[in-house]
Amino acid sequence: MNPDFVLSLEPLHRDACGWARHCCEGSQVDPSDVLQTAYLKVMQGKVRPRGDGSLKTWWFGVIRLTAKEEQRRRRFRESLAGKLLRFAPAKVDEPRTATPIELDESCRELKEALTQLPPRQSEVLHLVFYQDLSISEAAVIMGVSLGSARTHYERGKARLRELLSSTDHR
Amino acid sequence: MNPDKSTDNDLRARFATLRKSETDEAPSFARTLAAARVEKAPSKERPALGWTIGTLAAAVAITVLIVPRLRENRPAPSLAEIIPVLLPASPDSGALFPSPLFAEGRLPSDSILPLHLDFPL
Secondary structure, three states: OOHHHHHOOHHHHHHHHHHHHHHOOOOOOOHHHHHHHHHHHHHOOOOOOOOOOOHHHHHHHHHHHHHHHHHHHHHHHHOHHHHHHOOOOOOOOOOOOOOOOOOOHHHHHHHHHHHHOOHHHHHHHHHHHHOOOOHHHHHHHHOOOHHHHHHHHHHHHHHHHHHHHHHHOO | OOOOOHHHHHHHHHHHHHHHHHHHHOOOHHHHHHHHHHHHOOOOOOOOHHHHHHHHHHHHHHHHHHHHHHHHHOOOOOHHHHOOOOOOOOOOOOOOOOOHHHHHOOOHHHHHHHHHHOOOO
């Protein structure tokens, strides 16, 4: 356990919640589960920053990968092999679904439009506009090159505007 | 590289509203950490599924590797042991071929041999 280090993540907690929520968008995985698993990884020393980037980019990368692991685990549990393995006596924690948040019309439209974008475009837009990160920081978190992130950003922005304007004209 | 903030004010405003709505509802850091310690920490009572699968895989691997080797190392049985006895010999039967010619070291067909050799050319 590394309690001192995990406390250094407290200032990023609210942003991390938003990012975990985005990473779980469209899946049945609960963002709280993802965040708890990510914190546990830190406490158990399974993940630690390498020191070649900001704490936020590293932490967001951990959350992103943890969300993907949880989604894979969830898909496996729902698959035939996963159902067969449930004959084993191990107690498996049933994943919870995300608690919905009351959002106004504008926010709902934005979230709906984001779900219609390809995942990479949606991710880079969230990181830049919601988390106020630069495109290069978003590229580090997403594990893609800067050029690729920039392309996703430009295409995503154009597509998001199209989607939002079409909903505005309805 | 930072994106041009002046041209994207519409999107920024929308995202800011969404951010505010979501962060207001976010669970506190202490609560999340406590839940991580309690709910996510592996229980000692719970047998790890990974160990079960690993043990099964190891058992299968050992069976696959060792059984063929055991078969290779086993000595081949002699034919006398594995061929079944069809006509068991009785103790009074004596020799297998009781002809007196055998006793002299001749075969019953030896008498034909001179005829064959005397064939006129």
